[in-house]
Amino acid sequence: MVDDPEPAAAHCTRCGRSRAEAPPADALAWVMTHDERGRSWLCPACARAHVRDIEGKLPDEYW
Ligand SMILES: [Zn+2]
Known part of the structure; x- marks a missing residue:
């Protein structure tokens, strides 16, 4: 068993960067x-x- 079933397939949903190509210390983050x-x-x-987007954006329903 492995914790991460497909590490090679992981890539950033925003910039498309490959997690497999990131340095190990960076991949942990x-x-x-x-x-x-x-x-x-x-x-x-x-x-x-992304966190800044979430924190800075009020839901439309608020208004
Ligand atoms: Zn990214």
Whole structure:
């Protein structure tokens, strides 16, 4: 058994960067997310930007 079934297939959903090509220390910082389409990955830089998007954006329903 392995924790990560397909590491070679993982790539950032925002910038398309391959996790398999990232340095091992950097790969550990990648963030796995789950949405309606299943599992996806964000590289560290995009994960930070993504969090800022979420925190900075109010839902449309709020208004
Ligand atoms: Zn990215």
